[in-house]
Amino acid sequence: MKIALAQLNFIVNHFEYNKSKITQTIELAKQSGAELIVFSELAVCGYSPLDLLEREDFIIKCQKSINEIAVHCVGITAIVGSPSLNSNPKGKMLFNSAFVLRNGQVSSIHNKTLLPTYDVFDEYRYFEPNNEFSIIAVNGKKIAVTICEDLWDDQPVSTSFARSRLYSKSPMEELSVFNPDLIINIAASPFSYNNEERRKKVFADNVHRFGLPVIYVNQVGANAELIFDGGSMVLNRKGQILEQLKSFVEDFKIIDTESLETTLSTPIINSSEDLRISKIYGAAILGIRDYFQKMGFSKATLGLSGGIDSAVTLALAADALGCQNLRVILMPSKYSSQHSIDDAIMLAETLNVKYDIINIQEIFDSFNKGLSELFMGMKEDITEENLQARIRGNLLMALSNKFGHLLLNTSNKSEAAVGYGTLYGDMNGALSVLGDIYKTDVFKLAHYINREREVIPNNTILKPPSAELRPDQKDSDSLPEYEILDSVLFRYIEEQKNPETIISEGFDRATVLKAIRLVNINEYKRFQAPPILRVSSKAFGFGRRMPLVAHW
Numbered sequence: 001m002k003i004a005l006a007q008l009n010f011i012v013n014h015f016e017y018n019k020s021k022i023t024q025t026i027e028l029a030k031q032s033g034a035e036l037i038v039f040s041e042l043a044v045c046g047y048s049p050l051d052l053l054e055r056e057d058f059i060i061k062c063q064k065s066i067n068e069i070a071v072h073c074v075g076i077t078a079i080v081g082s083p084s085l086n087s088n089p090k091g092k093m094l095f096n097s098a099f100v101l102r103n104g105q106v107s108s109i110h111n112k113t114l115l116p117t118y119d120v121f122d123e124y125r126y127f128e129p130n131n132e133f134s135i136i137a138v139n140g141k142k143i144a145v146t147i148c149e150d151l152w153d154d155q156p157v158s159t160s161f162a163r164s165r166l167y168s169k170s171p172m173e174e175l176s177v178f179n180p181d182l183i184i185n186i187a188a189s190p191f192s193y194n195n196e197e198r199r200k201k202v203f204a205d206n207v208h209r210f211g212l213p214v215i216y217v218n219q220v221g222a223n224a225e226l227i228f229d230g231g232s233m234v235l236n237r238k239g240q241i242l243e244q245l246k247s248f249v250e251d252f253k254i255i256d257t258e259s260l261e262t263t264l265s266t267p268i269i270n271s272s273e274d275l276r277i278s279k280i281y282g283a284a285i286l287g288i289r290d291y292f293q294k295m296g297f298s299k300a301t302l303g304l305s306g307g308i309d310s311a312v313t314l315a316l317a318a319d320a321l322g323c324q325n326l327r328v329i330l331m332p333s334k335y336s337s338q339h340s341i342d343d344a345i346m347l348a349e350t351l352n353v354k355y356d357i358i359n360i361q362e363i364f365d366s367f368n369k370g371l372s373e374l375f376m377g378m379k380e381d382i383t384e385e386n387l388q389a390r391i392r393g394n395l396l397m398a399l400s401n402k403f404g405h406l407l408l409n410t411s412n413k414s415e416a417a418v419g420y421g422t423l424y425g426d427m428n429g430a431l432s433v434l435g436d437i438y439k440t441d442v443f444k445l446a447h448y449i450n451r452e453r454e455v456i457p458n459n460t461i462l463k464p465p466s467a468e469l470r471p472d473q474k475d476s477d478s479l480p481e482y483e484i485l486d487s488v489l490f491r492y493i494e495e496q497k498n499p500e501t502i503i504s505e506g507f508d509r510a511t512v513l514k515a516i517r518l519v520n521i522n523e524y525k526r527f528q529a530p531p532i533l534r535v536s537s538k539a540f541g542f543g544r545r546m547p548l549v550a551h552w
Contacts (some may be wrong), residue, residue, distance in 0.1 A: 001139045004029035004037040005243075007230045007251045009221030011294050012046035013058070019044070019065045022080065023072045025252065034254050036077045036138050040186050040219035041148050042096065044069070044082035047188035047219055048226070053094060053126040059083060066099055066106065073101040077138050079145060081186050083127075084109050091128040098145050098186055100136050108136060112147040113171040120190065120226060120534065120543035133174040141257060144180040144212075146171060148187040151214070152202050176210050182260060183212050188219040191229035191248075191283050192537040193276050194494060204239030213237050213260040220250055222290035225534045225541055227283045240264045248282040277444045280535050281316070284433060284445075287533035288320035291431050292406065301405035303392050303426070304328040304348060304355065306340030308465060311347050311456045312442055313410040313433045315449045323352045327405055330357045331392045333364055335468050343457045350455055360391050367391070385469035389425030397428060406430040409530050414439040414482060416529065416540055417489050418515060419522030420475070427529055435532030436539040438486040439465070480511050488515045494538045520552040 006025045010018045022039060029037040041047060044065045045058070052058045062082050069080060077100065084097040095111035111130035115123035135144050150171040172183070183206075189199065207214055213236050220230030227248075234243040234255050242262055245251035292298060300317050304310050317326055330344050341357075348355040367387050375383075400407045409429025411421050416435050421427045434442055446456045465475040465482070479485055488507055491497045492515070502512050526540045527548055538544055 001036065001141055001257045002032075002034045002254050003215060003257065004032065004034035004252065004254045005215065005217050005232050005234075005245060006037055006039050007217060007220050007232045007245045008039065008043065009250050009290070010040075010043055010046040010219065011221075012049050012223050013052055014046070015044070015061045015065050018046060019069060022069055022078075026069070026072045026076060026078055028252065029254070030076050032254050034076060036079070038184055038186060038215065038217045039078065039080045040217050041081040041098075041188040042083070043080055043186075043219070046223060047228070048223070053083060059085070059094070066101070070099075070101040070105050074104050077102040077107070077136075079184060079186060081147065081188075084111070086128045088128075092126065094127050095130065096123060096127045096147060098147055100145065108134070110134070110136075110145040110147070112150060113174075114149040114152070116149050119538065130171075133171070133178075135175060135178045135180050141182065142178065142180045144172070144175040144178070144183045146175070146183060146185045148185065148189060151183060151185040151206055151216075152199075172206060172210055176212075180212060182257070183210075183214045185214060185216045187216060188228060190226045191279070191535060193280050193283075193535055195537045196229075196231075196279070200233075200241070203233065203235055207235050207237060207239040211237055215255070220248065220286075222287040222533070223294070224291065225287075225531045225539065227287045227534060229279070229283065229286075234260070236260055236262055236264075238263060247279065248286045273444075274448075277441065277448045280437060280441065281445060281448055283535045284316050284437075284533055285320045288317055288408075288431070288433060291533075292321060297404075297406050299325045299327070299403070299405040300408050301327050301329065301396060301399050301403075302408040302410055302429075303396050304330050304344045305468070306330075306337075306342070306344040306460060307468075308439075308442055308446055308456075308460055309412050309415075309434055310410045311343075311460050312445050312449065313408055314347060314351065314353065315455055316433060316445075317408055318351045318353060326351075326353045327399065327403065328353060328355045329392075329395060329399060330355060331360045331395060332357070333359070333361050333388055333468075335388075335470060335473070337468060339459060339463070340468060343460045346457050347455070347460070358395055360388065360395070363391050364388055380470075385467070386422045386425060388469050389422035389467075391425075393422075393425040393428040400430075408433055409435065411435060411529075412439050412442050413437055413536075413540070414479075414486055414489060416526055416532075417493065417522075418479065418485070418518035419525050420479065421525065423525055423528060427525065429530040432530045432532040435529065436535045438489065439482040440486045480515065484508075484511060485515060488512055489519070492516055492519060493544070494536055496538070517552065520546075520550075524548050 066082050080099045083094045098110045100107045113130040117124050216233045218232050219228040229247045231247045232245040396407050407429045409432040412434040415421050446461050449455050466473050491502045503509050523546050532541050
């Protein structure tokens, strides 16, 4: 049997667009001789619709779209993700479902059992857990249809998921009693650079456990902070990846079920630091591009300082949006070094990006004059540093308002973590591009961008990081070296280790306690930050909900 894998990029709440994309791909699969086509989780409405799921008109559009897609399913069976209504008045109104469409109508509906309630996921807020299990048959093949985490869970009881109290077994244990020939898993599994290998391992472990091949179809595309990388896979009975679709782009592939019995003599291993950085790069490009295109914007701006963060952000934006859609501002003051100005100009000209130079010194002097009586007898401190950042933020927002360019925020995760940024200044923006990328990885991204030619000036990469807000300022004046800081932050944020555990791993106690204190007391700043493109397993924002007011 020929099965088509349809890895597509959907737009939340754009039913006509999603329906058209699905039906066109169904027709393509028919022409290619496929007997079954598989789409991703919540394909009809896009993932995740969040509180739109509480709107009656939204659910009606979901149902209408499914029925209109079903009309195209004659001579082919389709598996399509969409919400479905729960007929039991005692439960939640909806299920997260996989619709099986054939002969022009809905043939069966298979509901998600394990509803994730961790990190960015809050599915139990909207959906009822499944408590009934069945399989489908297509051209003599018995198929277990699962949805995302239903295949991920390998424990009888999981604290990370909400499930029906009627069942203590995993969904695959329930489905295995039907003796299926293969598993199809439809998913909306977002990208994270430190979770991709775990995803593959979970699939391989379940294949080994149940002795069944797996076809996994993941969504691709970005919806605000969530970036879906695609990477749909076909695994044989030994857990080897026979086919893998492309990452960060739409893809379509037809496989024959006979190939599921193939055994690879040498498993493909694609694990390296260069690959990790290339994946972060691909995720950022997709995240920027979809954020703009799906909201109907095309042009962007940012403040180009000559530093590494704004340089990498501009290079990513140029790849994502095109250099003709960018306009940036250089805003030097008396503290700005000439080499930083030269580096910024060189980068803009290399990328063929329009730039303007506005020296902020006169504006800064006018602020100081206006505050002179109030601040009389007081030394300059961080107040004057923040004034410069806020002047720059105001100028960038003026350009954004006047010309319709969305402002890209250039702060990295290391800075966001320890509060090394100015509210209403360099924390301004419609989208944070580097907010989930540590400073050490920003440097690696710069080298990756320069892999074929010097795009980012080498001097930008080599010079010590500095905000250039006071004479001879360096980030290391107030922060640990980034190699140390980022290692501590990763353990505290991504791995959620406590301070004593981190110290026991060989880190200086004072450094650890200072870094963690800075993380904790700056939650109020991050609460006001722009949405951050999520590339790790624990990004700031919706997936990390910490109290603004607490005793640390």
